[in-house]
Amino acid sequence: MVIDRGLSAPAVDEVFHALADATRRDMLRTLMTKEHSVSALARRYPMSFAAVHKHVGVLERARLVTKERCGRESLLRASAVGLRDARSALDVLEQVWRERVAQMDQILAENPHE
């Protein structure tokens, strides 16, 4: 499902995918309160650095988190872009279906009997 506007359904699904995991939701909550370096964030979770890094990657792709280079560290911050996407998910879906129904109607008008 792709839509020819700034916001694509795949982007929305990435947000849902990112938020479907309790650890990632917790990371997001943490980053909303305060920015963290990747290693500082990793210290809060009983999992490998690589595993934390992977979760951060999912949050980043969903545009829920931004990463910014700061000296030798990368600083992570929560970003509202992804959440806005999620909130407009149903609006996007409506637009997709409006287009589909218009196309269905057009085919029926061209070929009423098959």
Next chain:
Amino acid sequence: MPITRVNKDLDAHTMTVFAEFAAPISRVWALYADPRQLERTWGPPMWPATVVEHDLRSGGRVTYFMTGPEGEKSSGYWNVLEVNAPTRFVIDDGFADDSGQPNLDMPVTRIVFVFSEQPNGGTEMTVTSTFASTDAMQQLLEMGMEEGMREAMGQIDPVLAEAA
């Protein structure tokens, strides 16, 4: 416009589209049963669809890709869960990789299609779409994260302005 109503249920994270077509039910069903017609309805105008496999039976699969204005490809598939021609079918619509294999990292959308004959000879279609993992979004909103997010953005904006 044949769309009569759109219901968005934010709690259930479903959306139902009601549409009425001035065509008999068998004709409307053919829009989905015939892959050549399906590909003209499925992709957005700028993203025409090409249907590769098409087996609209319970347990069957439909695979397709859509081609964007820059030539980019977006592949998808349906797992067909239930079919009662010409009144109802249920699919899970998901994303696929370039070779058409389901991308299991991405959530699927459950879509229920219902067609009913109208007294005037037309057909009403209702399409109910449910996002697979919207529970997470709901939970998130309930936790008040939206508010927290806004505050976080309020703190970030001045920082960005300074950096610019």
